[in-house]
Amino acid sequence: MKAKKTVIAFGDMRLGVDSDRSRRTPTVRKPKGAMVPVDRFKPPVGRARVETGASAVADLGNPTAVQPTMAEREALDRIDLSVDLAPDRGLLLANPILVASGTFGYGVEYGEVVDVQRIGAICCKGTTLRPRAGNQPPRVTETPGGMLNSIGLQNPGVDAVIEKYGPIWQGWKVPVIVNVAGESIEDYVEVARRLDGVPGVAGIELNISCPNVGKGGLQFAIDRDAARAVTAAVRRATELPLLVKLSPNVADVRPIAKAIEEAGADAITAINTLSGLAVSPDRTRAFLGNTYGGLSGPAVKPVALRIVYEVAQVVSIPIVAIGGVTNLDDVLDFLACGAVAVQVGTAIFADPELPVRLGDELRAECLRRGLDSYRPLIGTALPQRTGPASAKGAEYRP
Amino acid sequence: MRLVAAELVDSRQILPGQWLQSFHAPELATGSRAGQFVHVRTGDYSGLVLRRPFSINTADPATGIVTLHFRTVGRGTEWLTRVREGEKLDMLGPLGRPFEVDPRSRHLLLIAGGLGMAGVRMLADEAIRDGRQVTILFGALSAGHVYPSSLLPDEVEYVVATDDGSLGHHGYVTDLVQEYEAWADQAFACGPYPMLERLARLASGRRDRLGVAKLGRKRGRGKTDPLGSTGARRKAFLQVSMEQTMGCAVGACLGCTVIGVEGPLRVCREGPVFASDEIAWPQA
Structure with missing residues (x-):
């Protein structure tokens, strides 16, 4: 008798494959009404808020929920949520809600419960040149309003990632941005070179800020010249759209952001996790196998807002904000501080449908405000510039 | 899912x-x-x-x-x-992946430590439905912490050990295993890590203690099931249900790993049930 094959994470055929859409030639993709099940919309009356806890669950499949009329749906469809994260090279997203690296695997894991294609873009798990086994367990723990993780960049290596997931990503409408980590500039360059031209890879997010590995590149995120060097080296190695992810674990992030922009990055992602620690229940050691972990979740949102606010005033490339987004208010806050797109991370664990729902809610919010695009929401909280961007940060040297 | x-x-x-x-x-x-x-x-x-x-x-x-x-x-x-x-x-x-019972197994030994009962409890129902005999060995701190037998199916043989001797065997539940290891065709365990570790050591020495010849195909003929496959688990004597602090539970975050002999294993995807020989237990 043959053993029944157990399907594990990969190759889920339900992840709608649409092979004639090429990833490398972005075109304007307005979400079609037909793609969007009607019942996913909240009625565009009032500010759509994310409900939490048991009350939110009680609404699941509630047939009496008000559904948008045909006219409202047409109005919603007309709202432009598309955003290009790399204006020079083309990294066009259908909406500005991304999923953050490390929280969504390679996009296939959540395929059974989430319509992955409706996300703005997917940042995959941090990928290194060679396979990495990661840190000793335990690797995650909850903290007040957040969590600590210290996965340690476990991944099968760039070649395995390309071989295994490239063909899947190629058939997807949603762009996949590969998060790249390394120990040296050569590592980053080599991974970028191997990703260059791979169908299904829409861009690279340079992870120079992982706090959880001894040599995880954090050294590149805390020093202006190192950040400039690694960004420039990767820029030379690939024509892929290049995002660089900032670390909050620095005294002043502005000179680093400026250096990254000057070195040719297409966009900046801010922020990575904050370095933290948890103690074991018996208080004899640190809880996490790696001692230190990265703090994420709602607890870090004010820090992320501050950094986005600061960076937005010194760079002119797009900023992708990340840090504690759990509802539409958080998205609007980050947009107001100058981000053009937002990544959702830790909140996915509790609410896998959140990234898709946020896109719908942002659309409804635009309609409510009478906007035909979400762009007027960007940067509204920034101080009015009277002259050129302040160079004060760039002058700062620790 | x-x-x-x-x-x-x-x-x-x-x-x-x-x-x-x-x-x-x-x-x-x-x-x-x-x-x-x-x-x-x-x-x-x-x-x-x-x-x-x-x-x-x-x-x-x-x-x-x-x-x-x-x-x-x-x-x-x-x-x-x-x-x-x-x-x-x-x-x-x-x-996660479930317990895999060999269709030929008649006698199932379930071993639970404390709250580990929650991990193996459902297997008792499934096994009895399939006409197998089930013995549950249960270990707890004291009589006050023993899972009520009224919550178990009537067909189950329920053997209790308590650390303080207030009910049943005085000592660890693992002490009881040797009595049953000849009777049992397969064993399934859930409980604290030290208990699972001890059981894994017992399971690895079982064949030698009992003098059991390897059943099934002769060595070297046909293909063997790769470690961690359903087939390999079905043939394993001991399967353990592991726990670990968990993030996403779908295999995306790699937070809930335990260390296996071939590298990290995700409790949420490759587990929570593992054959005992998949896990890299600390050397005694």
């Missing part, structure tokens, strides 16, 4: 600090197998950002009722005890 709104229909404290809750969730009750788990979202008014994983204690497709058995260890589980009947919880499940 799906998101299910599970309505609480019954909640009671069956032991000090241990709760048994029943939920009406037909999608989970029909689709689940013993060893799988659900990831439950807590009310996050108080800053709880992660779901909580629980073994499915029992699942009854006829009534659509699944039960969860848990101990209050923190704010998430305490919140859960305050949920009232009629409220609906957001559950993601069923998740």
Whole structure:
């Protein structure tokens, strides 16, 4: 008798494959009404808020929920949520809600419960040149309003990632941005070179800020010249759209952001996790196998807002904000501080449908405000510039 | 795997600090197998950002009722005890890979330490339904912490060990295993890590102690099942249900790993049930 094959994470055929859409030639993709099940919309009356806890669950499949009329749906469809994260090279997203690296695997894991294609873009798990086994367990723990993780960049290596997931990503409408980590500039360059031209890879997010590995590149995120060097080296190695992810674990992030922009990055992602620690229940050691972990979740949102606010005033490339987004208010806050797109991370664990729902809610919010695009929401909280961007940060040297 | 709104229909404290809750969730009750788990979202008014994983204690497709058995260890589980009947919880499940019983196995030995009962409880139901004989060895701190036999199927032989000797065998539940290892065709365990480690060591020496010849195909003929495959697990004498702090529970975050002989294993995807020889137990 043959053993029944157990399907594990990969190759889920339900992840709608649409092979004639090429990833490398972005075109304007307005979400079609037909793609969007009607019942996913909240009625565009009032500010759509994310409900939490048991009350939110009680609404699941509630047939009496008000559904948008045909006219409202047409109005919603007309709202432009598309955003290009790399204006020079083309990294066009259908909406500005991304999923953050490390929280969504390679996009296939959540395929059974989430319509992955409706996300703005997917940042995959941090990928290194060679396979990495990661840190000793335990690797995650909850903290007040957040969590600590210290996965340690476990991944099968760039070649395995390309071989295994490239063909899947190629058939997807949603762009996949590969998060790249390394120990040296050569590592980053080599991974970028191997990703260059791979169908299904829409861009690279340079992870120079992982706090959880001894040599995880954090050294590149805390020093202006190192950040400039690694960004420039990767820029030379690939024509892929290049995002660089900032670390909050620095005294002043502005000179680093400026250096990254000057070195040719297409966009900046801010922020990575904050370095933290948890103690074991018996208080004899640190809880996490790696001692230190990265703090994420709602607890870090004010820090992320501050950094986005600061960076937005010194760079002119797009900023992708990340840090504690759990509802539409958080998205609007980050947009107001100058981000053009937002990544959702830790909140996915509790609410896998959140990234898709946020896109719908942002659309409804635009309609409510009478906007035909979400762009007027960007940067509204920034101080009015009277002259050129302040160079004060760039002058700062620790 | 799906998101299910599970309505609480019954909640009671069956032991000090241990709760048994029943939920009406037909999608989970029909689709689940013993060893799988659900990831439950807590009310996050108080800053709880992660779901909580629980073994499915029992699942009854006829009534659509699944039960969860848990101990209050923190704010998430305490919140859960305050949920009232009629409220609906957001559950993601069923998740993970189940216990794999060899179709030829007649006698199943289930070994549970404390709350580990929740991990193997459903397997007793499945085995009895399939006409197998089941013995549960259960270890607890004292008589006051022993899982009530009234909550077990009548057909089960229930043997108890307590650390203080207040009920049954005085000592660890692992002391009882040698008596049953010849009778048992397969063993399934859930409990504290040291218990599983001791059981794994016992299981690896079992063949030699009993002088059992290797059954099945002769060595070198045909292909052997790769480590971790369903086929290999089905042939394993001991399967263990492991626990680890968990993030996403779908295999995306790589947070819930345990160290296996071939590298890190995700409890939520490759587990929570593993054949004991997949795990890299610390050397004694």
